[in-house]
Amino acid sequence: MTRxxxxxxxxxxxxxxxxxAASEAFAAQGLDASVADIARRAGIGKGTVFRHFPTKDDLLAAVVLDRIDVLAELAQELLGAPEPGEALLQFMEAAAGQQRHLDLSFLRDAAGVNEMLDGTRSELFTAITALVDRAKEAGAIRSDITGMDVILLMCAPNHVVTFVxxxxxxxxxxYLSIIFDGLRPEGARPLPAVS
Amino acid sequence: MTRxxxxxxxxxxxxxxxxxAASEAFAAQGLDASVADIARRAGIGKGTVFRHFPTKDDLLAAVVLDRIDVLAELAQELLGAPEPGEALLQFMEAAAGQQRHLDLSFLRDAAGVNEMLDGTRSELFTAITALVDRAKEAGAIRSDITGMDVILLMCAPNHVVTFVxxxxxxxxxxYLSIIFDGLRPEGARPLPAVS
DNA sequence: CCGTAACCGGACCGCGCGGTCAACTTGATA
DNA sequence: TATCAAGTTGACCGCGCGGTCCGGTTACGG
Incomplete structure (x- = not known):
């Protein structure tokens, strides 16, 4: 394809x-860490940053892509684990333990700016869905939970902790422990109908 | 005191x-909505904004203070409700239903820039703690939950929803329903020890 | 060892932000 | 109605941001 x-x-x-450096900076100061600061951390000039990534967003995308890769791989592995419920919990722990501030940034760009990112992302999505389905079949979590629910909820702990x-x-x-408990089927109240 | x-x-x-207008703007565009835009929405000049509030942060504080007031009052009321568990749920629903993007902004300023804000805030804190204690005594939620836990968790739904x-x-x-389920005592696993 | 293309860096640009100010308008008061 | 402090306004300022660009530097094939 591309030469x-x-x-x-x-x-x-x-x-x-x-x-x-970008990973550090985003984690430490949020995603509006300045490009100049990132360059300083990396010990290179600002111009060099833009040579490698035409836009700050592209740089962010690259960082996020790494995380997604790791998670997708892990999700794939855990599909073979003996305890589906425990596997899901392990995955959520790994996801929540990721660097702060990047939490849900991989959901941000609705229109796929980066094809490769979109590819790996959907890969991760389907892997998570499979993980969730297995946990449901095993009766480890209630049956009305979706993959999207897990994606959203696994990022919540990291966010709320930011404020203390x-x-x-x-x-x-x-907080992940509490949230995961909320997924269990025992005595679950029906989820409110969402319009 | 102050004339x-x-x-x-x-x-x-x-x-x-x-x-x-500020409330609208913050809800719609996040807390970095520009002062100029807020002024435009309100149909007044930018200078007038700074006449009323010396700083953008002060404006934000005023908006947040309103929310906190409402919540504190509600928490106080619910302390007399017959079902402590249900009362806590109702409070969390009211809090989560608040305008977006303001979620946890009232935890932001560690050093109290605004005394009045600090006062009402601690008022809210103690009211929530009381609400939580009652729910614990009634056996509606597990006994190792703190007021801070509730504060953090009640803001999570609003945040995660931002990304879909x-x-x-x-x-x-x-998501509030799921999280609240995670607070119940039945079959609760021990919370991980936090260093 | 040399020629050159790839690479690097930091001065530079335009923009939009939060915040200021002096000239102007207006509502309360007697 | 006349007076004037209180209120309003938009042009203006300095700043830091994302992004550009060209002169100097450096790694690598022949």
Whole structure:
């Protein structure tokens, strides 16, 4: 497809440093960390950032793509786990443990700016749905839960924790645990009809 | 205390319009809606905004203060309700139903920029704690839940719903219901120890 | 070792933001 | 109705952002 010449040694090095720095910066200061600051963290010039990624959004997309990749792979693995309920919980824990502020950013761009991102994303979606279906069949979670529910809820802990100052780094576990409990079928009240 | 002369008629009108417009704008575009835009919505000049509120943050604080007031009053009322569990659920529904994007903004400013805000806020905090305690005594929720847990979790639905495009306006009910189920004591697994 | 294409960097641009100000308008008061 | 403090306004300022660009630098094939 796209003629892809190998990167020059220094270019590859810079690109890697840039991605790492961007990940750090987004996690630390939210997604409106300035490009200049990211470049500073990476020890490169601002111009170089835009050489590698034409737009700040493209840089963000690249960072997010990495996360999605990892999660998709994990979801695939966990499809073979013996305990479907436990597998789903493990997946949600991995997802919630991801870097902050990137939470749901991979849902942001409705119109696929980046094809590759869209591809991996839908891959992740179907994997999650499969994970959820297995958990439902095993009776580990109630039957009216959807993959989208899981995606949305698994990101909530990371977000709410953002607002408590000096939070212990694993406070999110507390809220994920509560939320996961809410998915269980025992004594579940019917979900409100949503128009 | 502070010598407070009554506002002139037009000033009062403008202030009301401004607050309403700000509430709209923040809900529609998030808290970085521009002051210029808010002024436009209110049909007044940008300068007038800064006459009423020296800073954009002060304007936001005023909007948030209104919400907190309403919630604090409601929490107080619900303390007399017959069913403590149901009362807590009702409160969380009211809180989650609040305007979007303002979710947890009242936790933001650690150092109290605005004394009045701090006062009403702590009032709300204690009322919520009381509500939670009653629900615990009645066995409606598990005993290791704190007021802070409720505050954080009641804001989650509104946030996650932000990311699904064309969401029905009451989709948040679905997620609040799930989360509230997670608070119940039946078959609760122990909460992970948080360092 | 050399030529060159790829790469790097930081000065530079336009924009929109929060906030200021001095000239103007208006509602309360006597 | 005359007076004037209170209120209003939009042009204006400085700043930091995302993004551009060209002169200097560097890795790599021949």
């Amino acid at each position: 892809e010449r190998p990167l020059r040694a220094d270019a590859a090095r810079n690109r890697a440093a840039l991605l790492a 100052p000096d939070a212990p780094p694993d406070l999110w576990r507390r | 407070e002369r009554p506002l002139r008629a037009d000033a009062a009108r403008n202030r009301a319009a401004l607050l309403a 495009p064309d969401a029905p306006p009451d989709l948040w009910r679905r």
